[in-house]
Amino acid sequence: MQQYNSIKGKYPDAILLFRVGDFYETFAQDAIITSQVLGIVLTRRANGSASHVELAGFPYHALDTYLPKLVRSGHRVAICEQLEDPKKAKTIVQRGVTELVSPGLATGDKMLDAKSNNYLAACHINKEVIGLSFLDLSTGEFAVAEGNRELAEKLLHSFQPSEILLAKPQQKAFKTYFGDRFNLFAMDDWVFTSDHTRQLLLNHFGTATLKGFGIEEMESGIIAGGACIHYLADTEHSNLAHIRSIARITEEQYVWLDRFTIRNLELVHPTMEGGRSLLDVLDHTTTPMGTRLLKRWILMPLKEISRIQARLNRTEQFIKNRETAIELGAQLKLVGDLERLIGKVSMLKINPREVLQLARSLEAAGQIRALLEASGLSDFQSLSDRIHPCEKVRERIFRELEEEAPVHVSKGGLIRTGIDAELDDLRAISRQGKDYLAGIQQEETERTGISSLKIGFNNVFGYYLEVTNKHKDKVPDDWIRKQTLTNAERYITPVLKEYEAKILGAEEKILAIEQRLYDTLINDLQEYVAPVLINASVVAELDCLLNFAEIAIQFNYHKPVLNDGYALQLTGSRHPVIEQQLPLGEKFVPNDILLDPDDQQLIILTGPNMSGKSALLRQTALNVLMAQMGSFVPAEAATIGLVDKVFTRVGASDNISSGESTFMVEMTETASIMNNLSPRSLVILDEIGRGTSTYDGISIAWSLCEYIHQHATAKTLFATHYHELNELEERFERIKNFHISTKQSGQKVIFLRTLKKGGSLHSFGIHVARMAGMPKEVVQRADRILQELEQQQIGKDLQKQVKQIKDQTYQLNIFGMEDPIMQSIRKKLSETDINALSPIEALLLLKELQDLINS
Template sequence: MAKSKSEETPLMLQHKAIKTRYPDAVLLFRVGDFYETFNEDAVIASKVLGIVLTKRANGAATYVDLAGFPHHSLDTYLHKLVKAGHRVAVCDQLEDPKTVKGIVKRGVTEMVTPGVAVNDKILENASNNFLAAVHFGADNIGLAFLDISTGEFFVAQGNVEYADKLLQSFRPAEVLYAKQQQKLFRQHFGTRFYVYTMEEWIFTTTYAQETLLKQFETHSLKGFGIDGLPDAIIAAGAALHYLRDTEHPHLQHITNIQRIEQDDFLWMDRFTIRNLELLNSGVENGHTLLSTLDTTVSPMGARLLKRWLVFPLRNINEINERLDVVEYFIKETDLSRSLHQHLKQTGDLERVVSKIPLRKINPREVMQLAKALQQVEGVKKLLENSPNNYLRELSQKMDPCPGILCRILEQIVETPPVLVSKGGVIQPGIDEELDKLRNISNNGKTYLLEIQKKEAEITGISSLKVAYNNVFGYYLEVTNAHKDKVPETWIRKQTLTGAERYITPELKEYEEQIIGAEEKILSLEIKIFDELLLALQSYIQPIQQNAQMFGNIDCLLSFATNAIQFKYRRPLITDGFNIDIREGRHPVIERGLPPGDTYVANDIILDKEQQQIIILTGPNMSGKSALLRQTALITLMAHMGSFVPAAAAEIGLTDKIFTRVGASDNLSGGESTFMVEMNETASIINNITSRSLVILDEIGRGTSTYDGISIAWSIVEFLHDMTEHRPKTLFATHYHELNELENKHGRVKNFHITNKESGNKIIFLRKLAPGGSRHSFGIHVARMAGMPPQLLQRANEVLAHLEEKHIDAPLEKHVKNIAGPASKVQLSIFDAHSDTFKQIREMLDNVDINRLTPVEALLKLSEIKNLI
């Protein structure tokens, strides 16, 4: 039988009313000195936080589940709940229980979700915590990325591939979209993000425009350069709405919104970001390019470096501007050392200043802010006369904010407590009343002795003493021997056997002062501190700009540090199409080598006229994949404005880097290795340009040998002949048959990774050399992996038998019969029956070559091979 409303306690009725407004959040309900959770929230809290689940009486004969923790542990437990993917509503007591009869008024003061977090324990210093909003328009997808902890706000608009790339690059902690677009979102972006859906009316143009104009206090959005991005504006409006909807009304630190323009950056799809291991390694705790390059010393620099990594520049002038600064820092070692010292002492200036409008900044952080502004002053002086234009311009944009800096240093003690409620935050001499109250509080006994001494001298009562009791406070006690000396102005309060007790107006006034002094002191300190925070509001934007300038300097100093320590060289960025890398090295693998080992450097030359496509063969584990990746990473680093691990490098401006590396199933999506491989390859084929760099590793291994070779062969021919773009391509393969392509296509060149056989062993020399390899040495690799000797012996027997029977001979014959460029492919039907020939001929007759997409061509070719 369901309990009636009257059966529940007033506390639980209040909880139910508040929980109804936040049904999808874990409600932390403040009760006295504890935060309590009830019912299903208690079960979640108990499991996630490891706290005891108990029961609490709720009216007559009913109970509710209960789990709680002390209020001072909020930060720790809040962090765990949010990290576990829960939305958390913090419900506080809005009244002092001492002054209220009955139930205390309560309300949600903060809503924390994975994408809306400002707590230091939840956030990572080196990473942004972006909230993303996605809106599917008629022709484009609008995206917004907002980090409430730093105030950074970005918008973009484009097709599905572009949106997917941005989501992979920003890696938001939470993604918002309209409920009606859930199917669309899952169709295009899967289930890899923490998502939250909102009502459709939030995702409308009018509402979004009003929301943004109100936030930025402008009449239009033209000044931000986003007025032509209607879908992006809708996404941005939704993100701001969500912040206010989650009890974050104070957003004065969100002062700007920036447009991300696709053509401004070197494009890498999410497969490339994954395959090149830019942000994540395929192994636990493995090194990435980010971890390898990151020698920044400030959180602002660490976060910015990650963004530079996934958004490399495409403007030659901007790239060279960065390279010039790196070269300058390498030469000016004393300056670099001084800048490093200043940056180290800055702390997380960006996040600290963002706490001001959120009312989350504490006195110690305000003092840290002042110390950071002192570092700004120091850096500005170091760079204001720099011969480097970029650095000089940065210094001109810096503002040490001397007015507020002086005010902080004058008003806040040098080492304040974390909480203003602890007192002892404000310097002496700031407020006359505060100083007086502190004097009373700190020197109470001394003052009482002064009153006692003064009155004793005036009255001649030598035995006079000042004392205190709970009945009538402070009093003067006079023995009966001296009571005739008591002045008429004294007021008698109590008669004892041998003495009388009196009070005076002065003593009563002091009593009132001393009893309320502590409370008044705290109230005055909070008032002065709040006034300081109010004054700081006016300095949010210049302080944010200082933080951005420091982030830039930190990243460039990091590049200089790497260049010096690991012998990186300045790349030459040109308007041409060539890639010419001399003695290139893989930056990540090189760092992970055992002490004493030297990385084997290699040259790579790619161009559109002579050597457009390199077919790379060689034994397993010989270093083919490393060579492919290092070419892409060196190209990427150059576009970031970093020096590169090479003796020299000429890098033609590159607009896109594509990689298809390795084979992996997408089991959750119901896709086989081969389907994943074909999807990723199709994405490359459909998006290449003349400035693209294409890295292909072992294409076609996900299907049968004949199918795989056919597809790999046709891909190379397509890149060589069937597209006018001529993208620079590195193609590593185990299919030695592809070496035949060099004889048929002028811009295809064979190379192999050298090895040396010693008896029945193989030594990998890891050096690139012209010409193709005819052996894969798979059994040798199996031996190195520790396979049982009897298994290896049997493998050699089978291999010898297959070679004797020439199992591959028909295939080689088939490949050699493919004549001419891919646009004029003619098939010999080899050993096929006449019926099969007719069937294939009919299929080909029905194909409209001019309307056939690359993917359809690949699938059609696969179908033909299956018939054969």
Template sequence: MTKTIVKRGVTELVTPGVSFNDDILQSKSNNFLAAVFLGKKTNGITFLDVSTGEFLTAEGNEEYIDKLLQNFRPSEVLVSKQQKANFKDSFGEDFHVFYLEDWIYKEDYAFESLTKHFQTNSLKGFGVDDFNEAIITSGAILYYLSETQHNKIQHITNIQRIAEDAYVWMDRFTIRNLELYHSYNPNAVTLIDVIDKTLSPMGSRLLKRWLALPLKDINKIKGRHEVVAYLKDNSEELKQIQYQIKQISDLERLISKVATGKISPREVIYLKDSLDAIIPIKTLALASKNEALKTIGDSLHACELLREKIGTTLNPDAPVAINKGNAIATGVNPELDELRTISSTGKGYLEALEKRESEATGIPSLKISFNNVFGYYIEVRNTHKDKVPTEWIRKQTLVNAERYITEELKEYESKILGAEDKISQLENMLYEQLVNWMATYIKPVQLNANLVAQIDCLQSFAQMAIDNKYVQPEINDSFELDIKEGRHPVIEKQLPVGTPYISNDVFLDRETQQLIMITGPNMSGKSAILRQTALIVLLAQMGSFVPAEKVRMGVVDKIFTRVGASDNISMGESTFMVEMNETASILNNISDRSLVLLDEIGRGTSTYDGISIAWAIAEYLHEHPSKAKTLFATHYHELNEMEAIFDRVQNFNVSVKELKDTVLFIRKLVKGGSEHSFGIHVAKMAGMPQTVIQKAQKILKKLEKDHSGEALNGIKAEKDEMQLSFFNLDNPLLEDIKEDINSLDINTLTPVEALMKLNELKKMLLKK
């Protein structure tokens, strides 16, 4: 074998955001590559899943870009080198970022890249012609694909604009607080875990998109509800549709592999089988009595020629790789069929030829053999060489025999020896021709994938409604939110079997009950009521039925939550600072259709600071012209006084029943404020030492008797009790020390003077 230099080159770069590898990709999740550009007036962002061809772009302020980054969670983000610091300041360091040269982020370059790719003169047909910053980020993505050697991208057939005003606004805090996709607890169940009853990878990915972008258009919301209601009420059709969807593979990623030429023969069969399963779905949809389903059925492409071509070209059991052989069906190519016949029947052919020549020549000992020097030959012993026909060609003389070849034998030899190689070459050529021809069906197959994904999401909603007894919400253009017997969709699924979920009513409007002040003990379920209200609204505007007895609501345009808190140490922010940042974002963005959910505002600071801040925030929400619907959960019972001062503030509490030394949490929201937090009971339930519990109970009784705190003087540590070392907060001596410290100018104080002052304060305390 001759030694030659084998040329090797980089054919493709795999990056976190650009991959077709099934071992890397998750079937139920998109693998988005994102590009971000921070403009002077607005910002641009684009997402691409190269494995599916989904190309989405948007513009907006930093909060909107942040929201999209949180929802779409790209695996990789492209940023201009010039904007490296700005990106980190605005969006943190949680993303895998790749920095590109600044010249790539130019509108002219991006516009040219996009129009060249889509083979158009403008971008008006995509609705992004006035999206300058979005065009820039879209161009950056195309550049990155080219640089990573991904040039076969004809499956990117469209660029879709994410219209900010078409979907419900949720900031990053709300997305996190409601635990839509992820939780701080890795073992926690999230909303998507509960609502995802999709049966196809495309459906699961689309459901996440619907959750990220709930609708605001009443007609579109009602359209989804009507399909869900129809499927829920027609269980036989639902079962048939579900059965067919289960037969469908990942059409989006399969057709993307066609575009890139990376699809295997077996995957082509999967593609055909999936398209075959769409035909019954199309028939069922067209025959349904629901107009939206009929429209989907009418739009589904039968792809008859594609299915027929695959069926006649490939064997049904085609291998996972073309080089495994036997991918192309019999009858497609006569030469291939002949070569296969030669390859599979070679031994029989030689035996037949040997017999025929023996009979024709009368040489009984004639035999056909093979060696690497001469190939196939006919061997005749010397006793019979006078019978050899003249057309035979002598190739070798031995002591007792001679070897000959014939034209027929040499012709067969060339066929049989080259058959395997030729079979492989022919199969590769025919398969490549098929895949190239299939690429003309990229758009119809992508359309089918999207329509099947829609049906899958809607059947998922219908199945969830059946399984969990969800009801169809009534959506209107009012400003009311009226939930009867609402339930938390996630918590109710985690309860032990047979344990009923305590449902609750919530009513909010702009006239009489705009702000509900919810008080009640810790662990009573205040936070759950807040979250379930948001999740019910969210599900309703996704197009799903909801966990309640009845829901009547006007469309909500923004959902804000301030529920739970955590330190943001990496950014140098305390729990209280995080809380104030989140709350400030809410107050600066509320509208007349906003839903605001605030939980324990002000708990990260001192009691009086906390009460003051919480009161001021509640008053701001009440007095703001938007009159945003608000649930305000708090342990500050002083806020109950707001009901008497402000017309649209109503007090509610989550009820409990006190039984001797314990508390039974009823978890029912009832009218009126609560005066107790039952914190000591919660501490007892948590396993706090008995001495701590007893001491806390004594202090509580004294404090309740005299709010000034002077009653603490009467509490002395008894034997076997823990010693309280705190001195009276209202002691005059401490006030003097406090004033003394406050009057110090530490900038002018020398180290010696500081030590002397410290010693003076110490003596004052010792005199006490």
């Protein structure tokens, strides 16, 4: 156990898989955890000084089955291999850790979801500035960002890293900011120093500066990025040629979507079991890279009109040129996961079958380039020019590897005949030897009369003759018995052993030559890492655009018009997810939406329960996001002034684990929205103030509407059951009342789901209770109580009180503002003795203050 303890001491935070012969063994606490996670037997050694130590193990060939289970359960796993042939070891077999696998460093297919990235993140908190980095080891994607807490939280929720690195002293601060839902790994704080991390990045990229990546001034981002590179080196990951660039993520590039909005709009995950997300509806991509890219496009819509327009134009080209689109779709189906395949090449982890898949994918990429060039579609010229055919290496792979090459090199038979003369000669010897063995079997069968005689092989004593017990009395004297089985016995002969030596010697050399030739091929493939990654990027983008075209045709989406204005106008808009879930024969009722900061900035939306208010709110936001990700939209027409932030506050959910009630969560989320509004924001508010008393709720809802109208002028949809808020339309010029229409017939209510001007005074809550199957006596009693309350005019009294609310006067109080310029003006004025100023000095002071304001 001395060797084990020495190695384990270097990896105290990881489960150590210790290779012993044909098994991986775990000991002590590692064995207890491994036994529990994998469901395998926990035992102890039968004797020796370590007989008290817990033990759990599994065969080496089961590593691909068991390793993913350990990693997915959140454990770091150090794989300790035998570094020399045990037969040649003079003392204890030399062993060492060849790889450390953690949730953020998974690269095996069984540990990864082909449709999602697997990000390792690092976080550095420097007072108010938080630096983040995100790295997908399997694809080589690497990006950094820095900003305030809100930006960090948004990015963490969008990227959903499997593991986050941070300095040990910052663990408490991180959990205070972001909760404990992330898988953290704390490292020594010296790792997160500026000089160390910057130098690591410079060394990795082989550059003298980071200016070319646009991150030179991002100190906290650089620290986070360098921490990832440090961690890779620390975990025995040295072959990283596929990590060839580092991107900068800034607020200016993408629409702001906080975690509440991502959740409330169900962009990538449904909130209810069995539901569907926007990603589920939009994802008709063909390649794994395309699926992953589409997910990023959904979570990070664009704010740059030229980039949005480029995607829309290319989508439109595919719609108009169906033949080209169909041909491209057929080629895309032949493309494998180029990103992860070339990543495995870079990390020297690719198997022969995957190399063939890489070659076939490159062949399809070449066909895609040819199709784009022949199509004459001008919008795709820049994309097709970026595709590298990689013809030489592609042809070499097909020339050198057998079409049905094995998964593992050790199985042999992967190199074609004619590639290496020595290999061909040895194979001939091997084939002749095997023919000779077949001859021995025939000869001995005839000599002994044992019809069931057969020749077999095992690793213990090589080739043998096996005779069933029924014929063992016919065994000649010159056979040597080596093994007795339940129903048979095994023998060897001198002639058999002589030919075994020749055959095994040849086969051993064959495997060695095939390994050498394969290693040479993989090493030569390294120079193609960069062009293959570019090919993967182009193919993924084409896949997404072709996908947009297909769903636009299939679901009747139309091309939106985006501009630099502020108005939002949707004609015949629909909810992209709900319309796909309606029962057969039922059609979604489309609606027109107009939000204009000059005239109709804020819509107060009233109407009954179940009438479709929440769907209307969400479909408006989804139409905007789809347009700004470059997709056609579920509307007859859409004109959208560029939106920079989308906020939603819908539904009710407690945060009991943090000691927060439904209402506290609601107010916290709403406060975050109010503190981050801009004139280009789109705000979706649903039932604000319902978690408290009626008067409190109305007061908060009223005040929020006033604030949004008077301050940021953000485009807002505000759904409510507080019909008293209809009064706001009379007081504020840009607040308008709308309702979702219904038709009442006796005790029945028909939901027409059409948006109409004017407020509604009825919620029909009792009708909904009846539809939900509430006991009849409860519904009848509720009806009687409602009639009594209406007769007492309680609601009318409240409406009367609402009309008497005084308007708020909004004044600019420079002496109470926190703005640095206003503070400077206040300081200047408070320090000035007005009585001592001459007229000229007073004018100069006034000019100075004016310049301060203008700055």
